[in-house]
Amino acid sequence: MSYSEEKLDEEKVFKDPVHRYIHVKDRVIWDLIGTKEFQRLRRIRQLGTTFLTFHGAEHSRFNHSLGVYEIVRRIVDNVFIGRPEWKENERLLSLCAALLHDLGHGPFSHSFEKVFHFDHEAFTQAILLGDTEVHQVLKRVDPVFPQKVAEVIAKTYKDKQVVSLISSQIDxxxxxxxxxxxYYTGVSYGHFDMERILRVMRPREDQVVIKRSGMHAVEDYIMSRYQMYWQVYFHPVTRSAEVILTKILHRAKQLYQDHYKFQYPPTHFHSIFVEDVTLEDYLKLDESVILFYLQSWQQEEDPILKDLCNRFVNRRLFKYIEYIPNNEQLTKLVELRGLFLEAGIDPDYYLILDSSSDLPYDFYRPGEEGERVPIHLAMPNGKLKELSRESDIVDAISGKRRTDHKLYFPYDFLKDFSTNPSIKKKILSILRYK
Known part of the structure; x- marks a missing residue:
């Protein structure tokens, strides 16, 4: 029996709060879970700084990756099995891609990527193809198997059906x-009838489609996604924490480049700050490392780094006001920056405009950047119909991007500022924050 076909003597089961049980029978999957690169995901939170808003949001990328694997396992083993449109020889590839799709995420994923211009998918592919334990396991299946998994992650794999299981508008x-x-944030918005969706999924030549009878379950799923983005993922308090974290990383990099003498030198950041990061350096970073520096840098002499770290560690976050990007507001922002400078408060670190944007669903727009493959319904006559053409609910939000702008600032600095009362009054008057 080849390694790709090898099964465990006894099925392994992970207890899971979302799927109840996660089942592992394939030797390859079990060996991948045991690699140090996959175990690192235990030390990367799934929701970054969201735990400072929703205290239960402490779950990891490890949890999530197992969950994605389990959903794909259920689809290919329970729904697609035996259907002529599904290629059974793509089963293991689909399971491995599902399990490993988030392997390259860094600590506080999106904040980290934003500051250092990293792409977690590029790092995922580097882990799959580099000198890693994960690569060694995949290579035992077949010398080209690591490349196939990397292509699925990159969405360039020839079988788009496999890609759509991992990355599509309903994946x-x-x-x-x-x-x-x-579940972990304690909100109700993200719940939908997944069991129904799985039952009505069907493989087609180059994609996964939904039976027409399952349309209402898909509508519910799309609205759940919409609500989660605006109620959880783009929560203004979470964004305040992200703003502070990104400014900490910017400040530490600036101080490093200015040859500032750190009491706690950022050894783990050296290759990142000089923009010569290796995969080995990257994999040494997790959130325990970042939190060590945030805790330590509260003792630094630099007042900005010290204050920002104290704010993040002790949850003294910035306040915010709504911001509408027009000429009047831009003029006020320029005036505010000048007043902050007069007050001795660096606006680059303490007056930050943050924008969040989401497109809940879109139909196919050929040639456009970030074009999306739409969700198709399999009609009773066998033909396919794009979801928004059949659903009034989805049609109402299709192609409609919603953007939200917030202006963040340290209200406690301004409230306690007494050196020049007139400047304080002008700032608060412009901000209209009382």
Missing amino acids: ADRMDYLQRDA
């Missing part, structure tokens, strides 16, 4: 994180 990734994040 296992989204179906897991919506339910998992709802």
